[in-house]
Amino acid sequence: MPRPLVPFSQYVIKMHARCDLACDHCYVYEHADTSWRGKTRASTEAVLARTAERIAEHARAHRLTAVHAVLHGGEPLLAGPALLGRAAELLRAALPADCALDLRIHTNGVLLSPRFLDLFAAHGIKVGISLDGDRAANDRHRRFADGRSSHAKVLAAVELLRRPAYRHLYAGLLCTIDVENDPVAVLDALVALEPPRVDFLLPHATWDQPPKRPAGMGDTPYADWLLAVYRRWEELGRPVPVRTFDSVHRTLRGRSSLTESLGLDPADLVVVETDGSFEQADSLKTAYDGAPETGFTVFEHTLDQVAAHPGMVERQSGLDGLAEQCRGCPVVRSCGGGLYAHRYRGDGSGFRNPSVYCGDLMRLITTIRDRIAPVAAVPAQDAPGAVLTDSQLDELAAGHGGADTVRALARAQLGLTRRLVAAVGTASPAWPLVTSLDGADTAALDAVLAHPYTRAWAVRCLQGEPGADLGGMAELAAAAALRAGRSFELALPVRSGAVHLPTLGRVLVGGSGETVLTGDAEGFAVGGRRIGWDTPADAHWQPVRRTALADGWTPALEDTDPQRDSHQWPVADRLPDDEYLAWAGALREAWELIGRDLPGHAPGIRAGLSTLTPLRPGPAGRDVSAAARQAFGAVGIARPATAPTLALLIAHEFQHVKLGAVLDFHDLYDRADERLFHAPWRPDPRPLEGLFQGTYAHLAVTEFWTTRVRAYDGLRNGPAQHARVQLATWRAHTAASIATLAGSGALTPLGVRFAERMRTAVEPWLAVPVGRAAEAAAREAAAENLAQWQARAAAAPR
Known part of the structure; x- marks a missing residue:
């Protein structure tokens, strides 16, 4: 049976086929492929327009929620601002409305200027820069053709990106490894530039043209170099995400890689050259002349045809496409055979060889595997009572809440969960293991206690709800002990044929009742099945999957924990791989949008939202989302059709999460007041907490639509008018409900102050012009809602 086609979601678009540097390690100009000599120097509008049409056609056919495009070269800045801007315009205009575009440019930085950055800001183009470290390291290879240093110009480019006006465009730094450079000096130089991310690349090489291995550096100099960087990175507290290290960590736990050079994820990248030809990954230029050509x-072929090309299919074949000795390797799920190009040997075996860096990759991965520590958790807090300062409460009342404020809420929530678990736990046979962890391995225990659904389980037990049992204590104890690397044996319940380990995943063992789990530092065994930390997901082991997003946020997509069914809408079953990938793509784009359109919300979300729980789709045409009052740090969402909607739902639901946490420790209203009130967005009467929660959530909704309306300034198309109607509606609803709260007579002095801060936050949004039609539509919706509410109130028994 033919393998299903893997659609392309990543595109490298060559804007210019020449470069203003003469880097001697460049795979385009200095390796086996010489096709650059015959390429058109710069792309043309005709090529770019047809490229945009092909990408849009492919996105529609495969219902892609996001595509990622990199403007590349040669040196893409040589193409000039006009052509770069035109490329962005064509791509954005062609893509369907429900497909987001992540657009970036990768440059050596030599020509970067405010003129370019203003253009990139206007078109939402993020900038990645190649830099190999300090001046000595960078100038070993990255020089002008006459031998001059490029370092000062590249540093000037990075400093431009670090300015407040352009900081949001700064995508990261890419560093090609040279083992003769000082690894610590290289990392320190890169970290000093505060990049959002760093990539370390092995220099391109094959078995025919192997990488240099200087005398006296041992058999694995590239692993040794990267491990020296890794140790320094850990000493510094992991100050920036490093794609290589993050990918090793992820793949060791059965998750997807962040780079094509590691892991077994199918390649979904295609290159468009300046003349409009489709090519495979650029790295293949290091193999032989013409290797990337398709x-x-x-002009003549669809992207589906390109995806079916034998070379593309081979790069997507995963484990089946590897050499026999790779398939039997203990770290193959992390290594993935290394970068495809690095396997080439011209003796007829082609790419069916281990990587030329095989020994280095083995040493790198196994050493990191043995060093991985349990996931750090929020420190415990045992003291009840008020947990926020006045300034932090004011910050939250204005609708936001920075990282420190949300962490304070998280600490308080963890302390509350500890007390609830203790109230449940003493009768459980697993309680002694829990108490033994609380000391030497507190971080491992707290990582599980901070899981949102731990508290949900404890509350269910204390309230005597059906299905809540002490088996949950054994599950959390086992998960914490495994995180701590403890050796232990424990009986765990089998629920719906599975053994559940909160924050880690579940093992499908079949049956019901109990089974014994034995754990140690290398993993665990249950139901006759051994699971190690490098065991990949399969038909039996279903790990919790995390999605690494920009700025180091890695929320879990929780589809294994039985306690996750804590929301008002039913939860989705385990996501198939294709649906998980769709979720991950949508999340990446949604997080970018939150950072851009709701910057005041992003730090708090990153600090406090650990878990997204996929819900089943709602009624046709209705987006479904929820936050559970007893599950701080989690929101439930049915994946919507567009990334902007997902961004809005995340921000909206996290407002509920924050306010619920505030209400656990601070009185904002008289809890004895049982009156019901009109909420302008609902036809049913609401109690005070419900009105407060809805009002607070709609601060984020109103801010979102305010940003959208400002972005559409001057436009009169359908999306622009829709945004204006939404803003007119939600700001009116929010202002009205704040007035209802303030006039209720039920607010405490702190609640009055909180409501006043909310009112102050809304005021600027009330002044944003939306036009008479939008205002009229908002008034009509409000009147219809009020009529429905009055009809219900009149019909209610007295």
Whole structure:
């Protein structure tokens, strides 16, 4: 049976086929492939327009929620601002409305200027820069053709990106490894530039043209170099995400890699050359002349045809496409055979060889595997009572809440969960293991106690709800002990044929009742099945999957924990791989949008939202989301059709999470007041907490639509008018409900102050012009809602 086609979601678009540097390690100009000599120097509008059409056609056919495009070269800045801007315009205009575009440019930085950055800001183009470290390291290879240093110009480019006006465009730094450079000096130089991310690349090489291995550096100099960087990175507290290290960590736990050079995820990248020809990954230029060519062009062929090219299919074949000795390797799920190009040997075996860096990759991965520590958790807090300062409460009341404020809420929530678990736990046979962990391995225990659904389980037990039992204590004890690397044996319940380990995943063992789990530092065994930390997901082991997003946020997509069914809408079953990938793509784009459109919300979300629980789709045409009052740190969402909607739902639901946490420790209203009130967005009467929660959540909704309306300033199209109606509606609803709260007579002095801060936050949004039609539509919706509410109130028994 033919393998299903893997659609392309990543595109490298060559804007210019020449470069203003003469880097001697460049795979385009200095390796086996010489096709650059025959390429058009710069792309043309015709090529770019047809490229945009092909990408849009492919996105529609495969219902892609996001595509990622990199403007590349040669040196893409040589193409000039006009052509770069036109490329962005064509791509954005062609893509369907429900498909987001992540657009970036990768440059050596030599020509970067405010003129370029203003253009990139206007078009939402993020900038990645190649830099190999300090001046000595960078100038070993990255020089001008006459031998001059490029370092000062590249540093000037990075300093431009670090300015407040351009900081949001700064995508990261890419560093090609040279083992003769000082690894610590290289990392320190890069970290000093405060990049959002660093990539370390092995220099491109094959078995025919192997990488240099200087005398006296041992058999694995590249692993040794990267491990020296890794140790320094840990000493510094992991100050920036490093794609290589993050990918090793993820793949060792059965998750997807962040780079094509590691892991077994299918490649979904295609290159468009300046002449419109489709090519495979650029790295293949290091193998042999013409290696990346497909024979296809944007003018004559679809991207589905390109995806079916034998070379593309081979790069997507995962474990089946590896050499026999790779398939039996203990770290193959992390290594993935290394970068495809690095396997090439011209003796007829082609790419069916281990990587030329095989020994280095083995040493790197196994050493990191043995060093991985339990996930750090929020420190415990045992003291009840008020947990926020006045300034932190004011910050939250204005609708936001920075990282420190949300962490304070999280600490308080963890302390509350500890007390609830203790109230449940003393009768459980697993309680002694829990108490033994609380000391030497507190971080491992707290990582599980901070899981949102731990508290949900404890509350269910204390309230005597059906299905809540002490088996949950054994599950959390086992998960914490495994995180701590403890050796232990424990009986765990089998629920719906599975053994559940909160924050880690579940093992499908079949049956019901109990089974014995034995754990140690290397993993665990249950039901006759051994699971190690490098065991990949399969038909039996279903790990919790995390999605690494920009700025180091890695929320879990929780689809294994039985306690997750804590929301008002039913939860989805375990996501198939294709649906998980769709979720991950949508999340990446939604997080970018939150950072851009709701910057005041992003730090708090990153600090406090650990878990997204997929819900089943709601009624046709209705987006479904929820926050559970007893599950701080989690929101439930049915994946919507567009990334902007997902961004809005995340921000909206996290407002509920924050306010619920505040209400656990601070009185904002008289809890004895049982009156019901009109909420302008609902036809049913609401109690005070419900009105307060809805009002607070709609601060984020109103801010979202305010940003959208400002972005559409001057436009009169359908999306622009829709945004204006939404803003008119939600700001009116929010202002009205704040007035209802303030006039209720039920607010405490702190609640009055909180409501006043909310009112102050809304005031600027009330002044944003939306036009008479939008205002009229908002008034009509409000009147219809009020009529429904009055009808219900009149019909209610007295």
